[in-house]
Amino acid sequence: LFPHIEASVLLEIARHEFKPSDLSKLDSKYRDRTARSVLEFDAGVGGFTFRDPSAKDYPSLHSLFAPLTTYFHILTMFAASSGNIAAVCQVTSGAFAYISQLEQFNEDYQWSAVLAYHMDFHYKRRSFMADGDYSGWDLIDPGLQARHLL
Numbered sequence: 001l002f003p004h005i006e007a008s009v010l011l012e013i014a015r016h017e018f019k020p021s022d023l024s025k026l027d028s029k030y031r032d033r034t035a036r037s038v039l040e041f042d043a044g045v046g047g048f049t050f051r052d053p054s055a056k057d058y059p060s061l062h063s064l065f066a067p068l069t070t071y072f073h074i075l076t077m078f079a080a081s082s083g084n085i086a087a088v089c090q091v092t093s094g095a096f097a098y099i100s101q102l103e104q105f106n107e108d109y110q111w112s113a114v115l116a117y118h119m120d121f122h123y124k125r126r127s128f129m130a131d132g133d134y135s136g137w138d139l140i141d142p143g144l145q146a147r148h149l150l
Contacts, residue, residue, distance in 0.1 A: 020122035094137025
């Protein structure tokens with residue numbers, strides 16, 4: 001179903017080990033820039049350092065949209081393969097609600113703040129999904145909202 005995505009990336013998604021900072025691996029337009037965009041030369045330390053993804057890597061909601069929807073598509077397929085219809089419903093309805101919420105946040109707040117919210121929210125959801133809980137994508141996290149958006 002996903003021939004343009006490496007098997008190791010699919011496995012990370014299935015195991016809930018996929019990092020939201022790696023979303024560019026799911027988008028052919030950005031996939032080849034992943035290593036260069038997160039590894040930067042830092043003259044202060046005299047070498048290369050890794051940094052957290054920023055609006056430089058995902059300059060707009062549009063740049064995040066394609067890989068995020070691919071992520072949810074893959075996640076839905078893995079949930080469906082488990083035979084757990086409740087998980088499939090939670091992923092699909094949660095994905096639609098989450099993307100809609102990101103769009104609203106993007107209208108109300110600066111994009112860099114929305115991106116920071118997304119990265120932290122996605123990281124947090126991974127631990128819940130690893131425990132079999134696929135609900136929560138449709139909820140706003142008030143702590144993260146206060147930290148990043150307000």
